[in-house]
Amino acid sequence: MTIAVLGGTGNEGKGLVYRWAKAGYRILIGSRTPEKAQAVAAELTDLLGGEVAIEGATNLAAAQSANIVVLTVPYAVHSETLGMVKEALKGKILIDVTVPLVPQKVTMVQMPPAGSAAQEACELLGEGVQVTSAFQNISYEHLLQDGPVECEVLVTGTSKEARSETLKLVAAAGLIGWDAGPIENSVVVEGMTRVLIGINKQYKSTSAGIRIIGVEAPARER
Numbered sequence: 266m267t268i269a270v271l272g273g274t275g276n277e278g279k280g281l282v283y284r285w286a287k288a289g290y291r292i293l294i295g296s297r298t299p300e301k302a303q304a305v306a307a308e309l310t311d312l313l314g315g316e317v318a319i320e321g322a323t324n325l326a327a328a329q330s331a332n333i334v335v336l337t338v339p340y341a342v343h344s345e346t347l348g349m350v351k352e353a354l355k356g357k358i359l360i361d362v363t364v365p366l367v368p369q370k371v372t373m374v375q376m377p378p379a380g381s382a383a384q385e386a387c388e389l390l391g392e393g394v395q396v397t398s399a400f401q402n403i404s405y406e407h408l409l410q411d412g413p414v415e416c417e418v419l420v421t422g423t424s425k426e427a428r429s430e431t432l433k434l435v436a437a438a439g440l441i442g443w444d445a446g447p448i449e450n451s452v453v454v455e456g457m458t459r460v461l462i463g464i465n466k467q468y469k470s471t472s473a474g475i476r477i478i479g480v481e482a483p484a485r486e487r
């Protein structure tokens with residue numbers, strides 16, 4: 266299994282690459298600049314002690330060579346980036362991590378006309394791509410460290426099968442994940458990130474998250 270993380274040179278992408286590489290997956294970090302992706306691949310390989318499979322490439326080459334593609338870019342370039350890799354995603358699962366943040370009033374929930382960034386991805390990519398949405402409520406600070414993470418991950422998606430594949434990767438990252446239903450529910454998860462940013466601001470934190478209670482949690486992988 267090869268996972269491509271497009272925009273994996275940024276904080277959130279790096280955090281996911283760190284955890285999946287540690288779990289034994291082959292990772293392709295995608296970037297606009299392959300040299301930048303290769304440098305980040307080398308940095309994370311060093312951080313993990315060398316025995317991992319992380320490479321750098323352009324976003325397109327990474328998407329072409331992977332089985333599952335993860336998108337971690339700013340919302341401002343979400344559509345543009347997807348447009349560039351659209352053909353390479355056919356028949357694959359796209360895990361969209363994007364939060365549709367716009368500069369004004371970051372702490373007030375505002376969603377795009379399609380409902381959410383993930384639904385925009387569905388509209389842009391068409392039926393040949395399964396889209397799931399996950400990790401929006403997990404700060405990279407939790408991912409780029411080795412301890413357990415208390416925050417949990419809500420996974421929405423266009424099919425039960427795609428959500429199930431995504432939940433396997435959530436577990437492989439050492440996190441508790443929940444099947445949160447159809448991709449239309451991503452509006453709640455993406456919107457929650459703005460609420461968490463507001464809580465961080467008010468309570469002088471940087472990594473607020475969420476947790477589901479009242480139901481037995483699925484097992485973590487590590």
Ligand SMILES: NC(=O)c1ccc[n+]([C@@H]2O[C@H](COP(=O)([O-])OP(=O)(O)OC[C@H]3O[C@@H](n4cnc5c(N)ncnc54)[C@H](OP(=O)(O)O)[C@@H]3O)[C@@H](O)[C@H]2O)c1
Nearest residue numbers: 272274275276277296297337338339342363364401404405
């Ligand atoms: N940071 C977090 O804790 C966190 C938590 C949950 C969700 N998220 C979401 O995850 C996504 C990534 O967050 P991040 O903090 O990792 O973002 P970031 O560091 O600002 O950007 C990630 C990568 O996107 C690419 N990028 C940046 N500006 C671009 C542009 N103008 N055109 C094309 N590519 C550009 C860059 O890769 P190259 O220069 O290598 O191409 C960059 O390394 C966002 O949608 C964010 O809302 C973040």
